[in-house]
Amino acid sequence: MIDVFYNGILAAIVLIWVMSARVKRLGCLIAALKRWGPALTVFLWAVFIVFVSWYAFNFDHFEDIHDIDEAVDTAVESVNDGTNPYEEYVVPRFKTKYRVDVDWTLGPYNYMPLDLFTYVGAEAALGSLGSPYWFVVANMIFAGLAMYMLRGMVRVSWLTFAPMAGIVMLFYSMDNASLTLLFMTGSVYALQRLKWHPEAVSLVIMGFAVLTKIYAAIPFLILLLFFLQSSASRKDWRRLSETVAAAGASAALAVLVMLPFGVANVLDAAVFFHTSEEARVGTSAGGTLLSEIAYDSPYFALIGFALTALAVLIGLRVRSLNDRVMMATVTFLLVAVKSSLAPLTVAGVFLALRMRERADEKATSAATSSGAEATAPKDASKVAPADN
Secondary structure (H helix, E strand, O other), X not given: OOOHHHHHHHHHHHHHHHHOOOHHHHHHHXXXXXXXXXXXXXXXXXXXXXXHHHHHHOHXXXXXXXXXXXXXXXXXXXXXXXXXXXXXXXXXXXXXXXXXXXXXXXEOOOOXXXXXXXXXXXXXXXXXXXXXXXXXXXXXXXXXXHHHHHHHHHOOOHHHHHHXXXXXXXXXXXXOHHHHHHHHHHHHHHHHHOOOOHHHHHHHHHHHHHOOOHHHHHHHHHHHHHHHHHHHHOOOHHHHHHHHHHHHHHHHHHHHHHHHHXXXXXXXHHOHHHOOOOOOOOOOOOOOHHHHHHOOOOOHHHHHHHHHHHHHHHHOOOOOHHHHHHHHHHHHHHHOOOOOXXXXXXXXXXXXXXXXXXXXXXXXXXXXXXXXXXXOOOOHHHOOOOOO
């Protein structure tokens, strides 16, 4: 069944992205935000307070409707006990959500190894809090750091940004998407702020994100193509070689983190797991347009891959890196199997970055126009005749 909540958020993201694409519409949007800014801030704080209250009083229910905390906790215990969670069916998960009488089943660990290694370390540091509290605290730290970097890039007032950041931190407190969000945001932050080989560092950090959740491969691929294309067009062979080296380093790291569990085991459990209904037996699925229409088709994975790849290729003609990521991500979100709300974080981050970018472009254009008008010669008909 189509997931109304998931597709509603996706539709809102696409609508804002499309509306802000045109300068006039962006100007109207910025003007509206300035006009209604105080009211919007009060509204966001009200929503945040309500959500915090609900979260505190319904923590057990919030924990019950997620299975990721159980999956991560069990996988961490398996590693500590010497069991390979990518090979053995030891990780609990359920097929349907938002019900009390869910059907639990066992399977391998469905997230990439850097995710598992990180949470092994987090459990070692925070495990005394008990489960799922150590997992919640770790995720809030990861998401909090990501939100701090994102705020620095979008330059929104803390008074307005803080409640939005708080909602994101709480909403994903039971989801290891918080770790992926941290690496993904850190990658873009490095690209904007570092002076020492920013593109290479950014690509490696985005590679870290891929090694936590596979959907981060989309922004990784687009960053790689963007850097290669821009370097080649400028004939900057040093930057080009650095990008190739960074991609190679990311590939080597991927192999290294998979080796302890078996490369084939990891690929089967965390990558090919998403490609068919048979592979996803026992876990939640569906909710997106294509997954409802063609999920039973043997060509489902091929169709989704082809459409996403087409969006990536079309993006090669788009100047903005953020627009490229948005095009491919939105396409992927429309056709991929929806098992959680985690991939929406990719669209959310790059939408915020693109809106900031467009606002800066508009401000620069306005400043240039004003400067041109100030330096332009005055109309001769309005100039007083000189004294003879």
